Amino acid sequence: MTSALSWGRTPRVESARECWVADRFQPLPPANEPLLAHGLGRSYGDVALNEGGLLLRTRHLDRFIAFDPGTGVLRAEAGVSLDDIIALALPQGWFLPVTPGTRFVTLGGAVANDVHGKNHHRAGTFGHHVRALELLRSDGQRLHCSATDHPDWLAATLGGLGLTGLITWVELQLVRVRTPALWTVNRRFRNLEEYWQIDAELGARHEYAVAWVDCLGGGRGIYTAADHAAPMKKMPPPPPSARQFRTDPPFSLVNGLTLRAFNQLYYRRPVAAQGLSHLLPFFYPLDGLLQWNRMYGRRGFFQYQCVLPPRR
Numbered sequence: 001m002t003s004a005l006s007w008g009r010t011p012r013v014e015s016a017r018e019c020w021v022a023d024r025f026q027p028l029p030p031a032n033e034p035l036l037a038h039g040l041g042r043s044y045g046d047v048a049l050n051e052g053g054l055l056l057r058t059r060h061l062d063r064f065i066a067f068d069p070g071t072g073v074l075r076a077e078a079g080v081s082l083d084d085i086i087a088l089a090l091p092q093g094w095f096l097p098v099t100p101g102t103r104f105v106t107l108g109g110a111v112a113n114d115v116h117g118k119n120h121h122r123a124g125t126f127g128h129h130v131r132a133l134e135l136l137r138s139d140g141q142r143l144h145c146s147a148t149d150h151p152d153w154l155a156a157t158l159g160g161l162g163l164t165g166l167i168t169w170v171e172l173q174l175v176r177v178r179t180p181a182l183w184t185v186n187r188r189f190r191n192l193e194e195y196w197q198i199d200a201e202l203g204a205r206h207e208y209a210v211a212w213v214d215c216l217g218g219g220r221g222i223y224t225a226a227d228h229a230a231p232m233k234k235m236p237p238p239p240p241s242a243r244q245f246r247t248d249p250p251f252s253l254v255n256g257l258t259l260r261a262f263n264q265l266y267y268r269r270p271v272a273a274q275g276l277s278h279l280l281p282f283f284y285p286l287d288g289l290l291q292w293n294r295m296y297g298r299r300g301f302f303q304y305q306c307v308l309p310p311r312r
């Protein structure tokens, strides 16, 4: 018996068995129970948990298969993380076409949740940049999926939550970047009305757009738009190594009181109207503190995400 956790640390689910998949050429293990892949477990909900079934741990499927630095086409096993891809591709002038707010997710997880990023208004979801993948079905069948081969299986697997089979490898089109830096524009807003005005002005003009909103402070916040920067004499340094949250507090450290205090400091912190930033802290602010999810205590937390229209 093994127990598995989502990133929110609730629910805690007992899986009958788990199996580490380490070789993309091997058949799936024989099983009577339902199979489900589990990457780096960064999903908040229960999509990577498989109560009473067999959990296929994919992180050891970690080989790069091919990379063409001329075209930016990368083929890698599904347990390769976005962090691994950045380490390989960024020094060669390529970056992820779409990236979620953490780089510690696997390629397979990014495909299965069809993740979105700060350039959603321009680039769409991760799946728009997947050229091909291999699907290993629980009946042993292997399907090469692309726009021309099994396109229906490809469509069902992008955002398919692992329910169509095990993705063994993914072929992805990266985007060309000239530097590891971004030119950012920041605007503070006092309420959501102001947010929408700034978004109308800046959103469409920039490749990336994101806002932090203080939901306890009447919808005030900070809007940041960004674009990849051209080479300059003085480039921003990469961020310092991440720190780690090391304890398991018995109760949540995140409550109305601490959140209000944090939000006040965060909103008031000095923010330059514009400037250069290394791309890592822009895309992955939360990766600066590893295992921050433990802050919520043993009972864990739920995260709720939704899409809101500008007007009622």
Ligand SMILES: Cc1cc2nc3c(=O)[nH]c(=O)nc-3n(C[C@H](O)[C@H](O)[C@H](O)COP(=O)(O)OP(=O)(O)OC[C@H]3O[C@@H](n4cnc5c(N)ncnc54)[C@H](O)[C@@H]3O)c2cc1C
Pocket (backbone or CB within 6 Å): 007, 036, 037, 038, 039, 040, 041, 042, 043, 044, 047, 048, 058, 078, 079, 099, 100, 101, 102, 104, 105, 106, 107, 108, 109, 110, 112, 113, 114, 115, 116, 117, 160, 161, 162, 163, 165, 166, 167, 168, 286
């Ligand atoms: C700090 C933080 C910020 C985030 N920001 C964003 C964001 O901005 N945008 C966004 O879209 N998401 C975001 N997420 C969510 C995260 O990007 C997704 O949950 C992602 O799918 C996690 O990948 P994983 O490798 O951890 O997959 P897991 O959580 O392990 O699994 C996710 C799903 O993928 C399936 N899966 C995994 N590997 C395979 C495989 N090889 N074959 C078939 N199915 C597979 C699993 O069965 C499961 O259904 C964020 C998460 C965190 C913790």
